[in-house]
Amino acid sequence: MxxxxxxxxxxxxxxxxxxxxxQNGDDGTAxxxxxxxxxxxxxxxxxxxxxSDQGAGKSSGGQDTDAGSASNGNGKVGKCRTDELEITAKExxxxxxxxxxxxxxxxxxxxxxxxISGYAGVDLKTSAGPLxxxxxxxxxxxxxxxxxxxxxxxxxxxxxxxxxSGVRVTGLLVTPPNETRTVALDWPGGATxxxxxxxxxxxxxxxxxxxxxxx
Numbered sequence: 570m571x572x573x574x575x576x577x578x579x580x581x582x583x584x585x586x587x588x589x590x591x592q593n594g595d596d597g598t599a600x601x602x603x604x605x606x607x608x609x610x611x612x613x614x615x616x617x618x619x620x621s622d623q624g625a626g627k628s629s630g631g632q633d634t635d636a637g638s639a640s641n642g643n644g645k646v647g648k649c650r651t652d653e654l655e656i657t658a659k660e661x662x663x664x665x666x667x668x669x670x671x672x673x674x675x676x677x678x679x680x681x682x683x684x685i686s687g688y689a690g691v692d693l694k695t696s697a698g699p700l701x702x703x704x705x706x707x708x709x710x711x712x713x714x715x716x717x718x719x720x721x722x723x724x725x726x727x728x729x730x731x732x733x734s735g736v737r738v739t740g741l742l743v744t745p746p747n748e749t750r751t752v753a754l755d756w757p758g759g760a761t762x763x764x765x766x767x768x769x770x771x772x773x774x775x776x777x778x779x780x781x782x783x784x
Contacts, residue, residue, distance in 0.1 A: 586662075588624055601612045618665075629751055631695055640649075645691045646683060646684045646685055647661070647681075648685065648747055649675070649679070649683035649684060649685040649745060650679070650745070650748060651744070651745050651748045652750065654675045654745060656676075656745075656754065657673070657754070658673045658674075658756070658757050659672050659674070661672065662758070666728075669725070669758050670722050670723055670726075671723070671740070671741075671745055671757055671758045673722055674721045675714075675745065676690065677718055678717075679716065680716055683718055685712060686700075686710060686712055686746060686778070687709050687746035687777060689722060690770070691724060691743055691774045692741075693738050693740070693741060693742075693772060695736045695737060696736055696737040697736045700736075701772075702774040703772070703774070705725070705773045705775045705776070708776070720778060720781070721758075721778075722779050723775040724774050724778055725774075726758055726762060726772045727763055727771045728759055728763075729759060730763070731764070733764065735761030735762055735764060736761055737760065737761050738757065738758065740754065741753070741754040741755070743757045
């Protein structure tokens with residue numbers, strides 16, 4: 570997956586985990602909902618929807634609780650929370666590529682700067698059940714997101730060129746790093762994934778600060 574790096578202010582990430590999971594309704598408002606994946610991630614599990622500020626070597630669901638505080642020169646900056654982020658997903662695949670790319674954008678709408686870094690939790694909802702994205706292994710770059718600013722990360726997925734029906738993708742679940750509140754989005758990428766032997770996830774997620782092709 571080719572990515573564009575977005576540079577933003579260096580920091581360390583603030584501590585804390587929220588305890589509830591939510592999904593966006595059709596009207597764009599947050600709705601509380603139970604999330605077994607988010608529960609697993611808060612206890613150190615590897616389920617897909619828990620975000621993390623750690624680097625390579627885990628699925629996107631492993632959540633780190635060792636986040637610190639950050640400063641942008643005007644005091645400590647709180648972490649970016651799910652309900653203060655406007656999260657959208659866009660198709661960014663370039664013709665001729667063997668893999669597809671989706672860029673997920675997170676816009677700070679909280680009214681003040683917030684700290685964000687690491688890997689978001691990403692699950693694809695499919696006709697065969699949830700599919701957790703694996704981390705790409707790219708290095709994590711800490712940053713501060715000012716009010717109104719946007720940062721993005723990329724999701725890489727295999728294109729279904731087999732000629733078969735494949736596995737149908739029905740939705741996308743995103744959890745920002747060090748959060749357990751999950752947002753449900755429409756999947757803008759290819760309608761199906763190729764069937765695999767089940768030995769590992771074919772879908773990979775980049776860290777916060779990487780954007781899909783063309784993003």
